[in-house]
Amino acid sequence: MKKYALYIGRWQNWHKGHEWLINQQLNQGKNVWVAIRDVQQDENNPKTAQQILKELSNEPFFTNNFDKILLSIIPDIESVNYGRGVGYDVIYHEPPTEIAEISGTKIRNGEIHSNGSTT
Numbered sequence: 001m002k003k004y005a006l007y008i009g010r011w012q013n014w015h016k017g018h019e020w021l022i023n024q025q026l027n028q029g030k031n032v033w034v035a036i037r038d039v040q041q042d043e044n045n046p047k048t049a050q051q052i053l054k055e056l057s058n059e060p061f062f063t064n065n066f067d068k069i070l071l072s073i074i075p076d077i078e079s080v081n082y083g084r085g086v087g088y089d090v091i092y093h094e095p096p097t098e099i100a101e102i103s104g105t106k107i108r109n110g111e112i113h114s115n116g117s118t119t
Contacts, residue, residue: 004030005025036049037075056071
């Protein structure tokens with residue numbers, strides 16, 4: 001049975017920072033589950049979860065890793081909770097500064113491109 005490293009997000013808009021984050025597990029030979037939160041549409045979430053799922057399914061990063069990544073929509077969540085000794089880790093990945101500065105909001109506002117560049 002496959003095990004997965006879980007990443008939960010809105011993924012609006014897909015960018016180099018997301019790719020860096022998911023690669024932290026893929027580069028270790030792990031499988032990844034990308035869970036798309038089904039959030040209410042607003043100015044910060046202009047796309048539906050279904051639109052994001054379709055976009056990510058066609059994104060080269062996902063098509064090139066189709067055998068290692070599971071994509072799905074989950075209900076909007078309030079928190080992630082666990083008890084003692086549940087058999088999995090909670091891992092924080094500290095991105096380098098140039099990756100940390102990339103955001104979906106900056107992309108939607110036209111301040112940067114999805115690769116983090118301003119040109």
